[in-house]
Amino acid sequence: MGEDMVKQDVVIKKKYKKRSQIKSIMFRYKKNKLAMVGFVMFIIMIIIAISADLIVDYEIDAVTQNMKERLQTPNSEHVFGTDEYGRDIFARIIFGARISLFVGLITISLSLTGGAIIGATAGYYGGRIDNVLMRIMDIFLAIPSILLAISIVAALGTGIFNLLLAMSISQVPRFARIVRSSILTVKGQDFIEAAKACGTKDSRIIIKHIIPNAIGPIIVQATLTMASTILTISSLSFVGLGIQSPTPEWGSMLSDGKKQMRYYPHLVIIPGIAIMLAVMSLNLIGDGLRDALDPRLKN
Amino acid sequence: MLKFIFKRLMMIIPVILGISFIIFSIMALTPGDPARLMLGENATQEDVEKLREEMGLNDNFVVRYFNYMKDVIRGDFGISYRNRIPVFDEVFARFPNTLVLAFWGISLSVMIGVPIGIISAVKQYSIIDTVSLGVALILTSIPAFWLGLMLILLFSLKLDLLPSTGVETWKHFILPSVTLAAGTMATLIRMTRSTMLEVIRQDYIRTARAKGATENRIIFKHALRNALLPVITIIGINFGFQLGGAMVIETVFAMPGLGTLMITSVRLKDTPMVMASVLFVAIAVSLVNLLVDLLYSYIDPRIKSQYAKS
Numbered sequence: 001m002g003e004d005m006v007k008q009d010v011v012i013k014k015k016y017k018k019r020s021q022i023k024s025i026m027f028r029y030k031k032n033k034l035a036m037v038g039f040v041m042f043i044i045m046i047i048i049a050i051s052a053d054l055i056v057d058y059e060i061d062a063v064t065q066n067m068k069e070r071l072q073t074p075n076s077e078h079v080f081g082t083d084e085y086g087r088d089i090f091a092r093i094i095f096g097a098r099i100s101l102f103v104g105l106i107t108i109s110l111s112l113t114g115g116a117i118i119g120a121t122a123g124y125y126g127g128r129i130d131n132v133l134m135r136i137m138d139i140f141l142a143i144p145s146i147l148l149a150i151s152i153v154a155a156l157g158t159g160i161f162n163l164l165l166a167m168s169i170s171q172v173p174r175f176a177r178i179v180r181s182s183i184l185t186v187k188g189q190d191f192i193e194a195a196k197a198c199g200t201k202d203s204r205i206i207i208k209h210i211i212p213n214a215i216g217p218i219i220v221q222a223t224l225t226m227a228s229t230i231l232t233i234s235s236l237s238f239v240g241l242g243i244q245s246p247t248p249e250w251g252s253m254l255s256d257g258k259k260q261m262r263y264y265p266h267l268v269i270i271p272g273i274a275i276m277l278a279v280m281s282l283n284l285i286g287d288g289l290r291d292a293l294d295p296r297l298k299n
Numbered sequence: 300m301l302k303f304i305f306k307r308l309m310m311i312i313p314v315i316l317g318i319s320f321i322i323f324s325i326m327a328l329t330p331g332d333p334a335r336l337m338l339g340e341n342a343t344q345e346d347v348e349k350l351r352e353e354m355g356l357n358d359n360f361v362v363r364y365f366n367y368m369k370d371v372i373r374g375d376f377g378i379s380y381r382n383r384i385p386v387f388d389e390v391f392a393r394f395p396n397t398l399v400l401a402f403w404g405i406s407l408s409v410m411i412g413v414p415i416g417i418i419s420a421v422k423q424y425s426i427i428d429t430v431s432l433g434v435a436l437i438l439t440s441i442p443a444f445w446l447g448l449m450l451i452l453l454f455s456l457k458l459d460l461l462p463s464t465g466v467e468t469w470k471h472f473i474l475p476s477v478t479l480a481a482g483t484m485a486t487l488i489r490m491t492r493s494t495m496l497e498v499i500r501q502d503y504i505r506t507a508r509a510k511g512a513t514e515n516r517i518i519f520k521h522a523l524r525n526a527l528l529p530v531i532t533i534i535g536i537n538f539g540f541q542l543g544g545a546m547v548i549e550t551v552f553a554m555p556g557l558g559t560l561m562i563t564s565v566r567l568k569d570t571p572m573v574m575a576s577v578l579f580v581a582i583a584v585s586l587v588n589l590l591v592d593l594l595y596s597y598i599d600p601r602i603k604s605q606y607a608k609s
Binding site: 135136138139140145146147150151152227231234235238239240241251254258261262265268269271272275276277279280283284 | 314325443562
């Protein structure tokens with residue numbers, strides 16, 4: 001009988017092998033089909049963006065005007081057709097992916113860094129510093145982020161660098177808020193108290209206990225913000241305040257194509273689908289991560 | 300309650316001051332001379348200097364900010380740097396267009412989004428649920444201005460049913476409002492669904508079922524009221540977002556609204572025009588947030604009793 005018990009114990013252990021937290025999060029994420037679709041879409045986009053030069057030539061296909069071949073509808077030579085200056089739309093879409101991803105990633109890293117510093121300071125010190133910092137953030141939050149970005153771009157002038165700066169500044173308050181609240185919820189919990197009582201060093205508490213427990217919502221927010229950043233960049237470029245032609249950017253391609261929309265709808269349909277797929281992949285990843293990190297939220 | 304409203308109205312003031320200061324600094328501290336802009340490239344340096352003195356542009360920028368705000372409190376928003384018309388008239392003439400657009404954007408998204416969210420939650424995992432979640436996912440990923448272009452393509456250019464530009468009749472507002480509504484509608488569908496699902500599992504819903512209340516009564520009387528709180532927050536937050544989004548959508552549909560005004564003025568460094576538009580938007584957003592807070596207390600009596608105490 002004793003032997004049976006041991007056997008059962010082994011079976012149970014095999015069945016319910018203890019997983020580390022990251023592994024179980026990955027497990028839950030992988031089970032989510034939509035989230036995996038988003039992940040695969042995003043990876044494909046990154047591969048395309050990185051290897052853009054291998055697929056098409058930037059100068060010849062994406063930028064140089066070729067009036068002889070202008071305004072072709074999709075055909076065997078130009079899969080997505082050509083625009084009003086005879087540039088291959090497929091090439092421009094591919095290089096546009098590079099710009100969108102680049103601006104999106106940089107914006108996220110800059111605004112996350114800024115937001116983390118402000119939010120962590122506010123959350124850690126509390127009291128008056130917290131109050132002052134967060135009230136300033138509230139004021140920034142009351143301005144619609146696209147409006148803030150527009151005024152910054154207008155002030156500094158258009159261009160990729162200024163666009164990055166504008167987008168990052170307008171996203172900082174959102175991250176400051178979420179970092180602060182994550183730190184506050186973790187800070188007050190018993191296991192931090194317990195770690196302190198055991199004499200754990202502050203650095204270890206921060207690295208081992210606070211960061212892993214606070215980072216979930218921040219990552220989710222970062223993914224979703226990257227999605228909305230890509231949307232905002234294309235909106236800004238569309239109204240002429242973002243990336244300027246001839247640089248291939250999806251939003252400015254749309255605004256170029258708008259004029260010819262009536263007779264050549266492919267000029268506006270294709271870049272729009274590109275934006276949609278990019279944003280959707282990030283939204284799917286963000287939703288999937290949120291569900292995987294906190295299964296209670298999933299209905 | 301009145302005291303609370305008053306207190307909240309007072310809280311708008313620092314926000315407005317903060318926003319106006321940020322925008323004013325951005326506009327003031329960057330290159331570009333308004334006096335030169337007004338007189339054109341051919342004006343002499345003396346003329347430009349004279350105008351700068353007249354406009355008070357040579358003062359310290361903090362002084363200029365205070366002077367500007369003093370005028371604003373008296374209701375004087377200054378004259379446009381670009382075409383020298385009073386800013387207030389221009390902004391006031393365009394503001395209704397943006398407001399009507401934002402109003403219909405919000406209304407449509409609530410009228411469609413909330414019921415769909417409820418149905419999705421009540422019939423979880425049904426075909427309706429899957430389809431509406433799928434639609435919501437697509438709508439959140441579509442850039443609003445692109446949706447606008449697609450609607451123009453379909454309804455104005457191909458079917459020739461609706462006008463694509465202008466604001467003359469109510470028909471002109473249909474496409475922009477639908478475009479603006481789409482994004483918020485998608486958020487509302489998802490939000491309503493998830494809060495409804497949470498509420499439906501509560502004990503008091505089981506109690507209501509046990510005592511034999513009809514399904515309709517349970518959903519509308521017991522569940523909805525509790526599920527709506529977070530939804531209303533989203534609506535409030537989205538109103539500001541809507542006004543921002545309206546800026547881009549106005550460009551797509553070439554509507555003479557605040558957004559198109561703001562974009563052109565920002566480009567031309569027409570500071571008084573930008574300031575006035577931003578202030579109008581900021582005040583509108585703050586008032587809507589106040590309204591949302593009041594709605595809270597109407598829907599949730601617990602919150603009301605908190606106000607009564609304080």
